[in-house]
Amino acid sequence: MGLSFKNIFAATSLIAFGILGASSAQAVPVTWSFDVCSGCTGSSFSYTSSGNTITATGFTNHTLSTHTNLFAKHNGGDENGVGIASDPTHDDEIWGTSLIRIDLGGANKxxxxxxxxxxxTGTEHWEVWGSNSATSGLTEVTTGTTEGSFSLPSTYEYYFFGLDTNDTHWGDNVLLASLTGTLTNLTTPVPESSTWAMLILGFFGIGFVAYRQKGKPALRLV
Incomplete structure (x- = not known):
């Protein structure tokens, strides 16, 4: 069955709108779950999600001068995440003055x-610090005592997770379970109105020419 002008116009319009729609698509958030890692040995673990890699590193205290081994914990429920292997309670969680540094690979990324x-649970009180230096200049960004979802500012390259400095209860420990973020360079700008009009008219013109050519007899060389 031959194509009518109406069908050609409809097809070219759909192609145009499809291209324009794809160009204005929004970036999809990336989530890293800290109960799994690459290798799971040593003081640093790498986590990759949707092709984006961040790195966790363990430290014994806030001077950030001595590394300590991490532990990827996967016991189900709220016992999933990354902790510290030297936890004296043998829970393998962030305890005392220990810290876990998360390297995002760039500030505002x-x-x-x-x-x-x-x-x-109970008296356990965590705290998060941010810095654009790997080993100094820590600034408190948030603190809490629950397991919900919490926001972070996007201005830092490094985030440090540990117990609140005022939490001195022996046996208090926590896990860092997950981190979510959206890459800043994944969102493509939406085309201007004039660009929309020109692209649609261009595809309409292609369809119109194809329709006109369809009605002309083919030239044969004898």
């Missing part, structure tokens, strides 16, 4: 940052 904590 992600927007809409958020995280979840695990194994947080």
């Amino acid at each position: 992600y927007t809409s940052l958020s995280f979840t904590m695990g194994s947080t």
Whole structure:
């Protein structure tokens, strides 16, 4: 069955709108779950999600001068996440003055940052610091005592997770469960109105020419 002008116009319009729609698509958030890692040995673990890699590193205290081994915990429920292997309670969680540093690979690289904590009950009080230096200049960004989802500012390259400095209860420990963020360079700008019009008219013209050519007899060489 031959194509009518109406069908050609409809097809070219759909192609145009499909291209324009794809160009204005929004970036999809990336979530890293800290109960799994690459290798799971040593003081640093790498986590990759949707092709984006971040790195966790363990430290014994806030001087950030001595590394300590991490532990990827996967016991179900709220006992999933990354902790510290030297935890004296043998829970393998963040305890005392220990810290876990998360390296995002650049400041302002992600927007809409958020995280979840695990194994947080009773008097356990966690705290998060941010810095654009790997080993100094820590600034408190948030603190809490529950396991919900919490927002982070997007201005830092490094985030440090540990117990609140005022939490001196022996046996208090927590887990860093997950981190979510959206890459800042994934959102393509929406085309201007003039660009929309020109692209649609261009596809309409292609369809019109194809329709006119369809009605002309083919030239044969004898």
